[in-house]
Amino acid sequence: MSLLRHAQRHIDNLGRYGHLNAFVNVADAESVLARVATAASSSPTDNVDPRSPNGRLVAIKDNICTTDIPTTAASGILKKFKSPYCATVVRQLREAGAIAVGKTNMDEFGMGSHNIHSHFGKTKIQQNGVDRSAGGSSGGSAVAVATGQCWAALGTDTGGSVRLPAAYTGTVGFKPSYGLLSRWGVIAYANSLDTVGILGNDVDSVEGLFDITNVYDDQDPTSLDASTRSHLPTEAPAPSRTFRIGVPIDYNISTLDPTVRKAWLRSLRLLQERGHSLHRVRLPATQHALSAYYVLAPAEASSNLAKYDGVRYGTRAEGKDGTPDSVLFAKTRGEGFGPEVQRRILLGAFSLSAQAIDNYFIQAQKVRRLVQQDFDKAFATPNCLTDSNDRKTEGVDVLLCPTAPTLAPKLSEVQDQKPLQAYMNDVFTVPASLAGLPAISVPVQENESASAEAAGMQIIGQYGDDKLVLAVARQLLDAAKAS
Amino acid sequence: MLARSPRGALVLLQKRSYICQSCLRRARRLPLAQNQFPKARSIQTATAPPSTDDAPFRKTLKEAAKKKKKDERAASGSSRNSSKSRNPRLEKWELTVGIEIHAELNTARKLFSAAATSANATPNTHVALFDTAFPGTQPHFQKETLLPALRAALALNCEIQHRSSFDRKHYFYQDQPSGYQITQYYEPFAQDGHITLYPHDFPAGTCPEDGPVTIGIKQVQMEQDTAKTVQQPPSTHLLDFNRVSHPLIEIISLPQLHNPVTAAVFVRKIQTILKAVNAVTAGMEMGGLRADVNVSVKEKDGNSSSNIHSYHGVGQLGQRTEIKNLASVKAIEDAIIAERDRQIDLLENGGVVEGETRGWTLGSKTTRRLRGKEGEIDYRYMPDPDIAPVFIGQDLVDHLRQTLPALSDETVSTLVDGTTYGLTAKDANTLILLDDGDRLDFYFDVVEHLRNMFSEQPEVLVRLGKVAGNWVLMELGALFKNEEWSATKVSANQLATIVAHLLRKQITGSTAKRLLLMKFDGEERSVEQIVSDEDLFLRPLTHDEYLSLAQSLVEEKADVANGIVKKQQLGKIKWFVGQMMARSAEGTVEPAAAEAVLREVLHLPPVEQK
Secondary structure, X not given: OOHHHHHHHHHHHHHHOHHHOOEEEEOOHHHHHHHHHHHHHHOOOOOOOOOOOOOOEEEEEOOEOOXXXXXXXXOHHHOOOOOOOOOHHHHHXXXXXXXXXXXXXXXXXXXXXXXXXXXXXXXXXXXXXXXXXXOOOOHHHHHHHHOOOOOEEEEEEOOOOOHHHHHHHOOEEEEOOOOOOOOOOEOOOOOOOOEEEEEEOOHHHHHHHHHHHOOOOOOOOOOOOHHHHOOOOOOOOOOOOOOEEEEEHHHOOOOOOHHHHHHHHHHHHHHHHOOOEEEEEOOOOHHHHHHXXXXXXHHHHHHHHHXXXXXXXXXXXXXXXXXXXXXXXXXXXXXXXXXHHHHHHHHHHHHHOOOOOHHHHHHHHHHHHHHHHHHHHHEOOOOOOOOOOOOOOOOEOEEEEEOOOOOOOEHHHHHOXXXXXXXXXXXXXXXXXXXXXXXXEEEEEOOOOOOOOEEEEEEEEOOOOHHHHHHHHHHHHHHHHHO | OOOOOHHHHHHHHHOOOOOOHHHHHHXXXXXXXXXXXXXXXXXXXXXXXXXXXXXXXXXXXXXXXHHHHHHHHHHHHOOOOOOOOOOHHHHHEEEEEEEEEEEEEOOOEOOOOOOEOOOOOOOOOOOOOHHHOOOOOOOOOOHHHHHHHHHHHHHOXXXXXXXXXXXXXXXXXXXXXXXXXXXXXXXXXXXXXXXXXXXXXXXOOOOOXXXXXXXXXXXXXXXXXXXXXXXXXXXXXXXXXXXXXXXXEEEEEOOOEOOHHHHHHHHHHHHHHHHHOOOEOOOHHHOOEEEEEEEEEEEOOOOHHHOOEEEOOEEEEOOOEEEEEEOOHHHHHHHHHHHHHHHHHHHHOOOOOOOOEEEOOOOOOOOEEEEOHHHOOOOXXXXXXXXXXXXXXXXXXXXXXXXXXXXXXXXXXXXXXXXXXXOOHHHHHHHHHHHHHHHHHHHHHHHHHHHHHOOOOHHHHHHHHHHHHHHHHHHHHHHOOOOOOOOOOOOHHHHHHHHHHHHOOOOOHHHHHHHHHHHHOOOOOOHHHHHHHOOOOOOOOOHHHHHHHHHHHHHHOHHHHHHHHHOOOHHHHHHHHHHHHHOOOOOOOOHHHHHHHHHHHHOOOOOOOO
C-alpha cells in the first residue's frame, strides 16, 4: 500500500473516530496529503522501511510546541495559544519526513490518568459499546494510534502518561531514559520526570522515531551530553543473546486484576520458552514510590505553572482582574485552570511550604533515591550516571511486570472516582519515572484465543539500556503473536 | 524618556535653571518612579514597584525636598545639634544592623539566556523566549556571568564554593514572568567573607569606630533581576522585559553593624570595591544597587531575657525588622536611624517590637509598616530541576585572584603613601568615589603625562601628584559642578600641558585657569597654540619696572600705604599686589615677585620662606 493510501486511510479515520475526541486540533487535510505526495515522490519504491517516518502521519501530543497548529496543553488558559517556536522533537521528525496530522487531546498539562481532565472534553475508547478510559495523560495519542488516525504519535510520560494509555488501548508505548529526547518545546509538568514518549502499533515504528529523536540538544539543559551518551549502548543486542528477566514480586499486589496476572504469567512463560531465564527480584521501596511521586510531581508543577498569568500570552479572564490586595491575574488563573490542575498546584504549594517541605518534599526526594538504588541493585548493568562498577553477574537485564493493575476501566466508574483512586493507576509506572529508566508497555493477551483480552506488559531496563528494552519488547510481542 | 535614559534626562534637566539642583542630586540616587510599595510586593530585586498614587516623579522629588526643608526649619528652632550632642538613649541602647545588597553584574548576557543585557535599549528588544517564560522553554546558564560574580566575591574575601546550585523562589508579580526568581538559596557560590572599614573610609570627622572594624559577609549569591515597570499615569503600567534575568549578586552581611554611619560607609565601600574589580554595571545612583536592612536594638546593660534572637549565627539580639528596597546610601543611613529611634521609643514605652517588614520613603522621618509576620510570603524555595549544579575549579579561582584589579584600600595607600602621588587621605577617597572611579583614572593619566614631561627634574616630580590632584579635584572639579563628568571635555594631556606651563613658570596661575575654562568651553586649539596665539607667556617685568610700578602705586595710595606701615595692616599688601597685576599686561606680573618688591618699597621685612 502506498504512502498516500496510508495517509488517506488515516484521514478517513479522523472523521470516523471523531467522537472519541482524540485530537484538539488537526492540520488541514489537503496540505497534509500534499506533503505526503511530495515525500512519496522522493522515494518511488514507496516506504518499505517499517521504521522510517518519511511520508507518514504522526500525531503530536498537545503539550509539544508547534508553530503551525495551536499548542494548548488541553488547558483553558492556553486554549488559543500558538507557540512562536517549534519543539526540537517535532523539528527532528519533520526533517526525517514525518507529517504532523494534528495535536492530540490529553489531561490538562499532563495531569491525569484517564484523559478526562481536558478543557476540550474527555478522550475515550469504546469496547463492545461501552465507553472506557483511554488512559492518561497521553490518551489522545494512544487512541489516535489505536484507531488508525495516524502512523505513530508523540506523547509525554511523567509518571506513566505514555505507558498507561498504551496499556488501556492495546498499543505500544515507550518512555525512553530521562534526558535522551529533547524537552525543548515540551510544556513542563514536572521537569525532573518529564520525558517525551512514543506510541505506535508496533515496536518498529516506535524504535524508528526513537532513533531519530535520540540526539543531544543544547537547547535542553537536561539533555544527556555527548560524552555520557558515548558510554551507552547504541546497537540492539544480538538476536541470539539470552536475557536474564527480573520478576519484581513486589508488583504482585492483591488488587491485581486476574486478567492482568494471567497476561503477566503468560509473558514470562513465552520469554522463558525462547531461552531467557527468569529471576525473582525485590524492589521494596516501590511501595513508597507512588506517594513520593505525588509529592514531587505536584511540587514541580506548582512551580512550573506559576508562569501562566495571561499577561504575555494565553487567555485572560473576561473583565477586570486583580484587586488592591492581589496580583493582576488571580481570576485569570482561577478560570483558566481545571480542577485537577488546581488540586495539584495546591498540593505542590503545600508540600514546598516552609512548614511542610521537610516532611514532604525532602522525604520524597529521599524515597526517590531509594527507588533508584533498588533498581541499581536489581540490574546487572551499573547505572552509568551514578557509579562506575562492573557488571554484576547475579543481576538481571530487564524487569517484566504489568503496566497497570487493571484493564481499561469504564468511563462511568472513573468519573465518580476520588482523585486518590485515580492516582493508584500509576503504581507500576511511577517507579521507572522516578529513576529515569527506559520502560515500554506492550499489549499481551491473557491466552492464545483470538478474542482474549490484552493487558499492557511493562519492560523496564537500566538507565541507557533503551535498545535492550526495545529488543525484549519486540521478542515478547512476536512471541505473543506467534503462539 | 525619563525611564529609558535617566542619567541623560537628568543632565538635560539640569541645564534649566528653574529645576532645583538638590532635587536633581537626589534624583540621581533614586531609581525612577518609586515612592510606594504595594502590600503584596515581595522583597528583593524589586525594581521600582508601581506607585499607588502615581504622582509624577519630579513632583514627588520636589515635595520630598520641600518637606525635608520644612522639617529642618522646625528642628533648628528647637533642638539643633541633636546629632552632635551625645544622645543618652544611644548610650543605653545598642543598635544592630545586617544588610543585604543587590547589585547588577557587569555581563554581556543574561543569567539564563543568550539575550544581551542592556541599560537603555528600546524596551523589549533584548528578550529571549525563556526570559518571558514561554511554555516549553528552558534556562541556558551563561557561565561567563560567573566571572564578575567571582571577582566580587573574591574582593569581599569570600570562600568560593566548589559546588553551588540554583533554586526557585516563588512569588507572583507581573514583573516576574515565570512566577519565580531563580536564585541561590540552599547552596550559594560564595560564603564567609568580610570587609574592613578603616578611618579613611569615613567622611572626615564622622568615624564612630576606634580603629578599623571588620564586618562579616555571610554569603554572596547569584540571581535574576525582574522586569522593569514603567508607569504611564494615571493607571497604566508598562513592562520592559529587557531587564528580566539580568544577573545580580546578593551580598548578605552578618548583623555586625552598630552605627548608621558605619552601615552607610559599609555599603559605600562595597559599592567602591565592586566597581574597582569591574563586577557591577553602575553605582546605586542608577538603580544598579539596592539594599534591604535588618534592624534591631537591645539594652546594653539590660537583662538579656528578651534578646533571644539569633540571625545568621549571631545570637542574643533583639527582635529585628526588615526595611526593604533602599536605593541610596543616604536612604540606608536615614532609614536605620528612623527605625532605631522608633524601636527604642516603642521599648521605652513598654511596647514590643514586632518582626515585620517595613518601608522607607524618600524624605520621610519614619519607617512604615508594610506587612507583619503573618503576611510574610512563603517563597517555597525549590531546587531548579532544569539547572545542573555549578562546579567552579580551583584553577579559575586562582587565576581570578591573581588578576584581580587593585582594591580601594590598596589604591588609597598608593595615593597617600610614597612620593609618587602624595595626596591627603581625604583627597584620595574623594578621587576614588567620584564618577565611579573615572575621575581617578583621569587623575592617573594627568600624573602620567606630567611625569613624562618632568622626568629629568626630580625636585618637580615629588610635587606633581599633589598639584595634579588640586587641578583635577578643585579647578576642573568646580567646572563640572553642575554637569556630568566627562574625561574628554578637557583631556588629561591638555590639563597636564596647562599644569606643566604653570610649573615651568611660563604662565601665571590666572592664565592657567583661563586656559582651562577655554578648553572646557570647547576651545579646539591646543593649549600651546592658545598660549602662543594670544601671547599669554609670562614676560616678567625687570626689577626696575617692578620698582617703578610699585612706587607709583604707593604714592598714589599713600593713605593705604601708611596704614600698612604704621598700623601693620599687612593684609593690604595683597590689595597692592592685585592692583599691580591689574595695571600690567596679562602674564607679566607674578604675585610673589610683586609682593617682594612692594615690601622693599615699604621697607617691610621680606616674606618668610616656608
